[in-house]
Amino acid sequence: MVTLNRSYLYLIVLVMVWGSAFPVIKIALDYLSPFLIALVRVTVGGTLLLLVSRKLIYGKKEAISAVLNVGLFMILLNLGVEYSSNPGLTSTMIYTQPVFVTVLSRFVLRERLIPLQILGVVLAFSGVLISVGSTDFSIGSIIAILGGLTWAVGTIYHRLYLSDRDVVGLNTFMSLFSALLILPLSFVDSKFSLDPVGWGSTLLLAVTAQATGFLLWFKSVNMLGPVKASSAVLLVPVSSYLFSALLLRTAPTLLEGLGSSITLLGVFLTFLRPGTLRRSR
Template sequence: MLVWSSAYPLIKIALNYVSPILLAVIRLVTGGIILTVYGGGLSYGKKEMIGGLINVALFMLFLNFGVMLSVNPALSATLIYTQPIFLVILSAVFLGKKPTILQLLGTIIAISGAIYSAGITGFNLGSILSLIGGLIWAIGTLYYQVFLIEKDIIKLNSFMALFSALFLLPFTPINFYFKFNISGILVAVIIGITAQAIGFIAWFSSIKQLGPFLSSSLSLLVPAMSYLFSFIMLGEVPTFQQLLGTAIVLLGVFLTIISQKINRALPR
C-alpha cells in the first residue's frame, strides 16, 4: 500500500516536468514491461482491449489530471477511493445486485464525506475529475468481473498497460509540455516501477496471502498515508476538514467492504 500512497505526491512532482498524458505513457510502458517479464507473457484480445481502455487509459487520464488540479494530491486519492461506493451502485443498476442496508449506509456516509472534504476546501475541477476517476475505476472493475474474471491477472494487466500506452501515445500533444530534468524523468519512471508494477504484484500477492477482505480493508490506508507522504514530499499540510472528510469517506467505504464479507458468511 505504501507504493500507491506515495504515488499521488510523486505524480504531483512529476507533473511539474511532464504533461499528464506523457506521464501516463511513461508510467504504463515502464510498468507494463516489468509486469510482462514477471508474468511471462500477455493476455490479449478484443475484450482485453476494452478493459484496458476503461481500467487503465481512461482511469490514468482522470487520475493524472485530477492530481494536477487538486489542492492536495491526497485529497485526490480520497475521492478516487470512493470506487467501492460507485461499484455498489453500478452492480445494483446493471447486475441487479440489491445493495444491503450496510452498503446503503456506507454509500451515504462516503458521499457525505467526499462532499465535506472537497466542498469545504474548494470543490474544484481536480476534485470532480478525481471523483470521475473513482467512477471509471468502478466501471472497469464491473467490466472485469463480467468479461475478464477468468484471465491471468498479471498477464492481463501487462497487456492493458502496454495497449493503453500505445492508445494514449497519439494524444500526448494535448496539453503537452516537457521540461528536461533528470530528477523529473526519474520520478516518472519510479512511478511506473512502483505504482504500476510493484504495486500490482504486491496487491495480488496480498490477496492470495491475506484474502480479498483484509487486502481491501488495508487498501483504505492509501488515502490516509497519501496525506503523510504529501506532507513529507511536498510540505502539504492537510486541513482539519480534509482529514475529517477523509475519515468519513473511508468509514463509508469500509462499511461497504465489510458488508460484502458479512453477506458471504451468511447461510444461503
C-alpha cells in the first residue's frame, strides 16, 4: 500500500511539473529564443541525469532516437508554445502523440486495433478540429501537432530498436546528444536577454521538466506499468490549462475546453489494447 501510494504521489508531482512547463516556457520566450531555451534545457537536464545515472547508452540508433524524441520534439514544442494563444492548447495538441502511435502501430507494427481504439482516433482528431477551430487553426497548433507526430514516430522507433536499453542511461545520452543538434539552430534566432526571469524560467525547466520529470516518469512506469502511467499523464494538458490561468491569466475559450476534453477522451481510448476489456471482467 505504501509503494502504491508513493507511485501515485510521483504521478501527481509529474503531472504538475510537466503541466506547469508549458506556461513557464511561454514566460521564458519573452526573453530568450525557443532554440536557446531548448539548448539550455537539454544540456542542464542531461547533465543532471548523468550525475544520477552515471552512464550513457549511446550508438547510431540511440542518436536517431535522440533527434526524434528530444531534439526535434523539443524545438517543435517550444515553437508551438511561442505561436499559440494558450500553452494549455499546445499541451493538448502535443498529447495527441498516443493517437499517432496507435495509427502507426497498425501500419508499421501490424498491431490489431479494437473498435474503441478506432473510435478514440476519430474522437481525438474531432476534438483537435474543435479546439483549433476557435483560433483559426493557428500556426502554433499545427507545429504542436507536428510535435506530437514526431514524438509518436520516435516512440515507434524506440519500440522497434531500443526497447531493451536502460531508459535512464538512454535518456541521458539523448538529452546531451540533442544539444549538438540544437546548438547551431540557437544562432538562427537572435532573441537574447540577460533578464533573470528568462534564465530563471529556463533553468527551472531544465531541473524540473527535463531531469526531475523524466526520473519521476521512470519510477511511475516501473511501479504502475506503462499503461496506467501513460493514462494518468493525460492529465498534463488539464494541469497546463490550470497553470496557464494562474501564471499567465490565460483561460481557455469554450471551444478550446470542449475540444480539448474530447481530444483527451479519444487519446485515453487509444490506450486500450485487444483483450483489455476481457481481462477487466
